[in-house]
Amino acid sequence: MTGWRIVGRWALTLLALGLLSLALIVSAWRLAAGQADALREPLERVLAERTRAETRIGALTADTRGVDPSLALHDLRLSLDERPLLELRRAELRLDTLASLRAGVPVTSRARVQGLTLHLYQGEGRYWHWPRPAELPFEASPDFDLSRLDAWIGLLLRQRLDARQVRLVLHGHERRVELQAPSLLLTGDERRLHLEGWAHVAGQEQTTLEVVAEVLPGQRGLADFNAALQARMELSSLAELVRQLSGDEPLRLERAEGEATLWGRWHRGALEDVRLALEVPALAIGHDQASLALADIRAEGQWLRDGEAWNAWLNLAASADAEGVAQGPALPSRWRLRGDGTDWWATTDGFELPALADWSERLPLPQGLVRLLGTLDPQGWVEGFTFGRRDGHWLARGALREVAVSPWEDAPGGGPLDAWVEARDLAGEVRFIGVGDTTLHFPRLFTAPMALGAASGVVGWTYADGLTRVSGRDLHADWRGAEVSGDFGLVLGNGGPGVLGLELDLRDVDARDTALNEWLPMGAFGEELGEWLSAGLAGRVSRGHLALHQPLFEGAGAEEMRLDLELAIEEGRLPYLPGWPALDGVQGRLTLTDLSLEAAIDRAESRGLTIRDGRVTLSPDGELAVNGSVEGGPEALVGYLAATPLEGLEALNDWAWPEAGRLEGRLDLALPLSDPEALALDVETTLDLPRARYRPLGLDLSTVTGPLAYRYGDGEGALEGRLDGQALGGAVTATLAGERIDFEGQAQASRLLAWGGVSGEGLPITGRLAYRGGLTLTDAGARLRLDSSLEGLALELPAPFAKSAEARRPLWLEMDTASGRLDAELEGLARLRWRQQSALGAQGQLWLERWPESPTWPVRPGLEIGWRPARFDPAPWAAALAPLVQADGAGASPALTLDLATDCLLLEGRCLGSLRARATPEAGRWRLDLGGSLAEGQASYRPASTRPLAIELESLDLDALLPAPSEGVALFEEVAVPPAPEPLADWARRLPAGRLEVASLARQGQRFGPLSAEWQATEEGLRLAPLRLTLGELEASGELVWEAAGAEASLTRGRLALAGGDLGTALERLAQPVAIRNAETRVDARLAWPGAPWQFDLARSRGSLEVNLTDGHFRYIDSPSAKLIGLLNFDNLLRRLRLDFSDVTQRGTAFDSVMGVATLYDGILETQGPVEVRGPATSFSLDGQVDLARRELDHHLAVTLPLSQNLPLAAVVAGAPVVGGALFIAHRLFGGVIDRVTRIHYRVEGPWTSPRITLEDAE
Known part of the structure; x- marks a missing residue:
C-alpha cells in the first residue's frame, strides 16, 4: 500500500472521529438546551457564590442552529439589602463554531444585549465597587503592558455585538449620576469590521461620548489586523460624571467646556500610533484650599511605538486664573516621555513650583519628593524638571530659581534661593545660593525669619529605617551686616523624640537698633530665660559662638538641652528687670551655659548713673542678682x-x-523671677x-x-x-x-x-523765725506737724495783727494727706481749716480775730474768709498789703469767698457807716453783694463777657462819701493852684469794660437819680459813654473821655447836655440855693482840661457853654452858694448895681427867655455875643468876660426899661438910698424927659466881691 493511501485512510479516520465528536457535542448541547431552565437555579447559586450577592434569574433558554449553539438569559437581577447591583432585561448569545475553531478563541456571530444596568457605589477615595460583602465578578489588574492590550483588542474585534439601553449608575455619597448608552454596535464581515456607539449623561440629551472604529483583516486575518479609531468627547456634559467619579479626591473638576478628540491606529495587530487633540475654552479644577481655573486650553499629543519601547510628546497651552497664583504657566507646556519595559522617564520645560506641589499627588513622582513638596509649600520657578523610574529606583532632578519653602518639622525654611535638587528614592540634596532679599527661618529657635544679605550652603535629607534626617553644612550668610557661619542637623521619626543640633559662629553683630534676642535662638532658652532676654537686650557683638543640642518632643524643658553661648558685648543695653531702668553703654561679656547666665559688666550707665565692676547673674532656678558700684549726680x-x-x-x-x-x-539687688514680691x-x-x-x-x-x-x-x-x-x-x-x-x-x-x-x-514783715516739725509717712498718706513761736519776726500791720520781733505768738499747723485735712492757728488772731476730700470738692475756712466754737462747713467749694471787725479802716490795710497785691508770681488759688462786715467803715478818720460785703465766685463770674448804710446792691465780674464788670446799686449815700459844704465859702471864692497833670494811669487802660446803675442817690436829705454809665478802656484811654443822670425835672446826658497826651500827661474831655423843665428843681436835688425858676431848660456844655478827671480846674479848662431858658424868674438870694450860677444870676447883679424895682423886690426879676453862648479858655469865661435876658418889663444884655484866675469881672451891661410906666428908679449909681431918693425927686421934676430914656449902658469891672459899676450911656 502506497504512502498516499495510508495518509488518506488516516485522514478519513480522523475526519470520521471529528464528525462523530461533533455529532456527540451537538447532540449533548441539544439535550442540554432542552433542560436549560433546570440549570437556572444552579446558575443562580454559582453567581451568588461568585459575587456574594442576592441573585435572581427570570428565565434561561438554550437553542442550536446548525452547529452554532445559542443561549438566552431573561430578567437577571443582582442585589444586596434591597440595593440593586446588576440588572439585565434580556441577553442572547450565539457562538460561531467554525470561526471559533479557526481563530482558536470564542467568536460570536450574534450577541444581543438589552436593558443592561450596572450599579456602582462610592467607597473610600475614588474607588467604586459593590457594597460589602458583594464582589464584582471582574477586577482591574494593576499590571499592564502593550502585548496584553493588543490581545484584548484582537479578541474584541472578532466579536459581533448589538447592545441597546445600556446604563451605568454611580451612587455617590452626596449625589447620583447615570450614564446612558442607547446603542453599542460591533458588526462586519470577512473584509471589514465596524464599531460604533454613543453615550450621554441622563438628563443631558446631547452626546457625551461618541466612538467609531474600522478594522481591516491582514494577511493572516484578524491576527494581524489593521485598524483606525476615532473618539470624540463633549467635556461640558462629561463634567458631572467626572466630578462623581473623582469622589473625595483633593483635586476635583468643577467646570469644563470644549471637546477632546482621540485617534488611534493599529498595524499588524499592534497599537502603533495614538494622537490627542484638546480644545477646552474653560476648565476649573479645585481643592479644599483654592481653585485653579484654566482657560483656552489647547493640547496636542502623540504616542508612538518604538519596538518594545515607546515615545510620547504633549504640547499644552493654557492660562491660569487663580486667586493668589502668580502669573505664569501652572503646568509645563512641553512634555516628553519615553518608556522601556517597566522603566520610564519624563522631561518637562519650566513651570511654577507651586504647580508641582499642587499636582504632586497626580504625578508619578518619587514618594520622598511628594511628601516633601506637600509640607514645604514651595514657591518659585522650575527651570527644568525630569523624573521617572530606572532600575527599580525613583529619580528626580531639577534646576530651581528664586525658590522659597516653609519650615518643615523643625528644619529651616526660607528663600528666595537658586538651587539644584537631586532626589533618589527617599533621599535628596539641595545646593543653594541666596538671591534678592533672602530669609531663613528656624521655626523652633528664632522668633522671626532671618533676613539675609547673602546665603549659601548645602541641605540634604534622607528617609531610612523610619528616621528622617535633615542636615545643613557649609552654611554661610550675611545677616544684617554680620557674618554667620555654621551647620545644623535634625533627626526625626521612629517613634522617638527628635534631636536638633546647631552650631553658629557670629562676627560683627550690630544689635543696637535691633534687640539682641532677635539674633539668638530664643526657642531654646526656656520661658523665664527667654522672657528675660526678650526684655530688650541689645548691643554690638564683636564675636560670638553658639552650640546647641536640643531634643524635640512635646513638653521638652530647658533642662533636657545642652547650650553654650558666649558673646563679647560693646555699646550694649541690658534690661535686667521688667519696669526697671536698663543698663546702657554696657561693655563686658555675656555667657550662658546650660541656662545659667552671667553678665560681667566692666562699665555701664543707667539714667546718668555710672556702674563699674558690675555683675548680673540669672540661675536656672530664676534667681536674679545685680550688684555694682555707682557714682554720679543726685538727679541721676x-x-x-x-x-x-x-x-x-x-x-x-x-x-x-x-x-x-x-x-x-553701691547697689545690690536680688530677686527670684517667680516671686516678684521677694525683691x-x-x-x-x-x-x-x-x-x-x-x-x-x-x-x-x-x-x-x-x-x-x-x-x-x-x-x-x-x-x-x-x-x-x-x-x-x-x-x-x-x-x-x-x-x-x-x-x-x-x-x-x-x-x-x-x-x-x-x-x-516795702512789706511790713521783717526778721527771722525758728521752726521745727515732723513728717510721718503711712500707707494711706502722710501727717505733718509744724510749730513756731514766730520769735524774731516783726509784723508791721494794723492792729491787732502788729507784732514786735521780741514778742512770741505761737503758730501751729497740722496736715493729714490721707484725709486731705489741714488745720492751723495763729494764737488769738487767726484760725484756718481745710479739707481736700469732700462731696463738693476742696473746702476751707479762715477766720480773723473771732471764730465760732462749732463751725459748719460751707455749702460751696473753695476758701471762705470771714472777718467781723468792729471798726475797719481800709487805708492802712491797703498801704500794708499793696506790695503783696502787686507782687508777681502768685500761683493759682482756690475759689475764694470773702465775707466782711463792720459797723463802722472809716475814711480819713470819719465813720462813714456800716458795710457788709460778700464776694463769691459763681459760674463764669464773681459776685459782690453790698449792704449797710452806705450802699445797697450788687456787682458782678464776668471775665468771658464783652463787658465783664457790672455794678447795680439800689441806693448810694453821698453824704457819707462827700464832706458837708462849709457855709460862707463860695465856689469861686478860692481857686487852688492846680497840680501837675497826671499821666494816663495803667489801670485806666486795663479796666474791664462795664456799666454802673444807681437807682437812687441821697445828698443832704435830697434824693435824685437814677444814674447810669458805661465805660470802655483801650490802650489810648478810658471812655464813659453814655452817661445819664436825672436831677429833678432835668435829664443830664453826655460822655467823659480820659486819654493819653504823650508819655507824661493826659487830657480829659467832657460833654454834658441838660434838658427838661425847671432848673431850680435840679438845684434843690443838689441841696443848692434855688436862684432861678423856669419852665424849660436847655444847656449844652463842652469842656476839656489837662490831667485826670478829678483834676478839673476852671482856670485850665477850655470849652463852650450854651444856655437857653424860658418863662422864669431870677430869685434874690444873698448867700455864698448862690454864686454857683455865676453871671446868669442877674438878680444879684442888679442889686450890686443898686437898682431896686418895686415889682421884683420880693419875687425877683422875671424873664421870658435867657439865651447866650460863652467860651472858656485860659481861665477866662467870655461871652460870644451878648447874653440876652428878655422879660415882660425889662430886657437885659450882657457882653464881656470873667477872669476866673484873678476873680475879676469885665462886662458891658445894657438895660432896656420904660421907667415911668413900670419901674420906679431907686438907684442909678452905687451908694446909699439917699441917692435913690434924689433920683426919685428928679423923676418927678423931669418925668417927661426920663420917659424918653429906653436903654441905659453900664460898665461892670473889678473884683467879684466889690465890682465897680459905671454909667456909660443912655438912649
Missing part, C-alpha cells in the same frame, strides 16, 4: 529710683538739681550737693550733705540718713528714719516772702 540717682516700680518714690520727681553734685555708693534692694550713697530745688513749693536748698540710703525688702521700702543744708536763708537739718522724718531750722522773713512769690521790699 533720683531719676533712677523714680523710674523703678518701687512704691513710695513718686515724690522724688518733685526734686530738681540746678547744679551738678556728687554721690558715690531685696540696698542703695547706699553719700551726698554732696551744692543746690537742690523742691519743685512743688519752689523751695531752694543749698549745701546739702550727708549719708542717705534706701532699703527695700519684704514689700516695703524706707529711706535712712541725716542731711544738713541751707534753706530760706537759714540752716536746716532733716533726720530720716523709715516712716518718720524730723526737721528743724530757721528762715528769714524776706526769703520766706520771696519763696511765696512776694517781694519783701
Whole structure:
C-alpha cells in the first residue's frame, strides 16, 4: 500500500472521529438546551457564590442552529439589602463554531444585549465597587503592558455585538449620576469590521461620548489586523460624571467646556500610533484650599511605538486664573516621555513650583519628593524638571530659581534661593545660593525669619529605617551686616523624640537698633530665660559662638538641652528687670551655659548713673542678682529710683538739681523671677550737693550733705540718713528714719516772702523765725506737724495783727494727706481749716480775730474768709498789703469767698457807716453783694463777657462819701493852684469794660437819680459813654473821655447836655440855693482840661457853654452858694448895681427867655455875643468876660426899661438910698424927659466881691 493511501485512510479516520465528536457535542448541547431552565437555579447559586450577592434569574433558554449553539438569559437581577447591583432585561448569545475553531478563541456571530444596568457605589477615595460583602465578578489588574492590550483588542474585534439601553449608575455619597448608552454596535464581515456607539449623561440629551472604529483583516486575518479609531468627547456634559467619579479626591473638576478628540491606529495587530487633540475654552479644577481655573486650553499629543519601547510628546497651552497664583504657566507646556519595559522617564520645560506641589499627588513622582513638596509649600520657578523610574529606583532632578519653602518639622525654611535638587528614592540634596532679599527661618529657635544679605550652603535629607534626617553644612550668610557661619542637623521619626543640633559662629553683630534676642535662638532658652532676654537686650557683638543640642518632643524643658553661648558685648543695653531702668553703654561679656547666665559688666550707665565692676547673674532656678558700684549726680540717682516700680518714690520727681553734685555708693539687688514680691534692694550713697530745688513749693536748698540710703525688702521700702543744708536763708537739718522724718531750722522773713512769690521790699514783715516739725509717712498718706513761736519776726500791720520781733505768738499747723485735712492757728488772731476730700470738692475756712466754737462747713467749694471787725479802716490795710497785691508770681488759688462786715467803715478818720460785703465766685463770674448804710446792691465780674464788670446799686449815700459844704465859702471864692497833670494811669487802660446803675442817690436829705454809665478802656484811654443822670425835672446826658497826651500827661474831655423843665428843681436835688425858676431848660456844655478827671480846674479848662431858658424868674438870694450860677444870676447883679424895682423886690426879676453862648479858655469865661435876658418889663444884655484866675469881672451891661410906666428908679449909681431918693425927686421934676430914656449902658469891672459899676450911656 502506497504512502498516499495510508495518509488518506488516516485522514478519513480522523475526519470520521471529528464528525462523530461533533455529532456527540451537538447532540449533548441539544439535550442540554432542552433542560436549560433546570440549570437556572444552579446558575443562580454559582453567581451568588461568585459575587456574594442576592441573585435572581427570570428565565434561561438554550437553542442550536446548525452547529452554532445559542443561549438566552431573561430578567437577571443582582442585589444586596434591597440595593440593586446588576440588572439585565434580556441577553442572547450565539457562538460561531467554525470561526471559533479557526481563530482558536470564542467568536460570536450574534450577541444581543438589552436593558443592561450596572450599579456602582462610592467607597473610600475614588474607588467604586459593590457594597460589602458583594464582589464584582471582574477586577482591574494593576499590571499592564502593550502585548496584553493588543490581545484584548484582537479578541474584541472578532466579536459581533448589538447592545441597546445600556446604563451605568454611580451612587455617590452626596449625589447620583447615570450614564446612558442607547446603542453599542460591533458588526462586519470577512473584509471589514465596524464599531460604533454613543453615550450621554441622563438628563443631558446631547452626546457625551461618541466612538467609531474600522478594522481591516491582514494577511493572516484578524491576527494581524489593521485598524483606525476615532473618539470624540463633549467635556461640558462629561463634567458631572467626572466630578462623581473623582469622589473625595483633593483635586476635583468643577467646570469644563470644549471637546477632546482621540485617534488611534493599529498595524499588524499592534497599537502603533495614538494622537490627542484638546480644545477646552474653560476648565476649573479645585481643592479644599483654592481653585485653579484654566482657560483656552489647547493640547496636542502623540504616542508612538518604538519596538518594545515607546515615545510620547504633549504640547499644552493654557492660562491660569487663580486667586493668589502668580502669573505664569501652572503646568509645563512641553512634555516628553519615553518608556522601556517597566522603566520610564519624563522631561518637562519650566513651570511654577507651586504647580508641582499642587499636582504632586497626580504625578508619578518619587514618594520622598511628594511628601516633601506637600509640607514645604514651595514657591518659585522650575527651570527644568525630569523624573521617572530606572532600575527599580525613583529619580528626580531639577534646576530651581528664586525658590522659597516653609519650615518643615523643625528644619529651616526660607528663600528666595537658586538651587539644584537631586532626589533618589527617599533621599535628596539641595545646593543653594541666596538671591534678592533672602530669609531663613528656624521655626523652633528664632522668633522671626532671618533676613539675609547673602546665603549659601548645602541641605540634604534622607528617609531610612523610619528616621528622617535633615542636615545643613557649609552654611554661610550675611545677616544684617554680620557674618554667620555654621551647620545644623535634625533627626526625626521612629517613634522617638527628635534631636536638633546647631552650631553658629557670629562676627560683627550690630544689635543696637535691633534687640539682641532677635539674633539668638530664643526657642531654646526656656520661658523665664527667654522672657528675660526678650526684655530688650541689645548691643554690638564683636564675636560670638553658639552650640546647641536640643531634643524635640512635646513638653521638652530647658533642662533636657545642652547650650553654650558666649558673646563679647560693646555699646550694649541690658534690661535686667521688667519696669526697671536698663543698663546702657554696657561693655563686658555675656555667657550662658546650660541656662545659667552671667553678665560681667566692666562699665555701664543707667539714667546718668555710672556702674563699674558690675555683675548680673540669672540661675536656672530664676534667681536674679545685680550688684555694682555707682557714682554720679543726685538727679541721676533720683531719676533712677523714680523710674523703678518701687512704691513710695513718686515724690522724688518733685526734686530738681540746678547744679551738678556728687554721690558715690553701691547697689545690690536680688530677686527670684517667680516671686516678684521677694525683691531685696540696698542703695547706699553719700551726698554732696551744692543746690537742690523742691519743685512743688519752689523751695531752694543749698549745701546739702550727708549719708542717705534706701532699703527695700519684704514689700516695703524706707529711706535712712541725716542731711544738713541751707534753706530760706537759714540752716536746716532733716533726720530720716523709715516712716518718720524730723526737721528743724530757721528762715528769714524776706526769703520766706520771696519763696511765696512776694517781694519783701516795702512789706511790713521783717526778721527771722525758728521752726521745727515732723513728717510721718503711712500707707494711706502722710501727717505733718509744724510749730513756731514766730520769735524774731516783726509784723508791721494794723492792729491787732502788729507784732514786735521780741514778742512770741505761737503758730501751729497740722496736715493729714490721707484725709486731705489741714488745720492751723495763729494764737488769738487767726484760725484756718481745710479739707481736700469732700462731696463738693476742696473746702476751707479762715477766720480773723473771732471764730465760732462749732463751725459748719460751707455749702460751696473753695476758701471762705470771714472777718467781723468792729471798726475797719481800709487805708492802712491797703498801704500794708499793696506790695503783696502787686507782687508777681502768685500761683493759682482756690475759689475764694470773702465775707466782711463792720459797723463802722472809716475814711480819713470819719465813720462813714456800716458795710457788709460778700464776694463769691459763681459760674463764669464773681459776685459782690453790698449792704449797710452806705450802699445797697450788687456787682458782678464776668471775665468771658464783652463787658465783664457790672455794678447795680439800689441806693448810694453821698453824704457819707462827700464832706458837708462849709457855709460862707463860695465856689469861686478860692481857686487852688492846680497840680501837675497826671499821666494816663495803667489801670485806666486795663479796666474791664462795664456799666454802673444807681437807682437812687441821697445828698443832704435830697434824693435824685437814677444814674447810669458805661465805660470802655483801650490802650489810648478810658471812655464813659453814655452817661445819664436825672436831677429833678432835668435829664443830664453826655460822655467823659480820659486819654493819653504823650508819655507824661493826659487830657480829659467832657460833654454834658441838660434838658427838661425847671432848673431850680435840679438845684434843690443838689441841696443848692434855688436862684432861678423856669419852665424849660436847655444847656449844652463842652469842656476839656489837662490831667485826670478829678483834676478839673476852671482856670485850665477850655470849652463852650450854651444856655437857653424860658418863662422864669431870677430869685434874690444873698448867700455864698448862690454864686454857683455865676453871671446868669442877674438878680444879684442888679442889686450890686443898686437898682431896686418895686415889682421884683420880693419875687425877683422875671424873664421870658435867657439865651447866650460863652467860651472858656485860659481861665477866662467870655461871652460870644451878648447874653440876652428878655422879660415882660425889662430886657437885659450882657457882653464881656470873667477872669476866673484873678476873680475879676469885665462886662458891658445894657438895660432896656420904660421907667415911668413900670419901674420906679431907686438907684442909678452905687451908694446909699439917699441917692435913690434924689433920683426919685428928679423923676418927678423931669418925668417927661426920663420917659424918653429906653436903654441905659453900664460898665461892670473889678473884683467879684466889690465890682465897680459905671454909667456909660443912655438912649
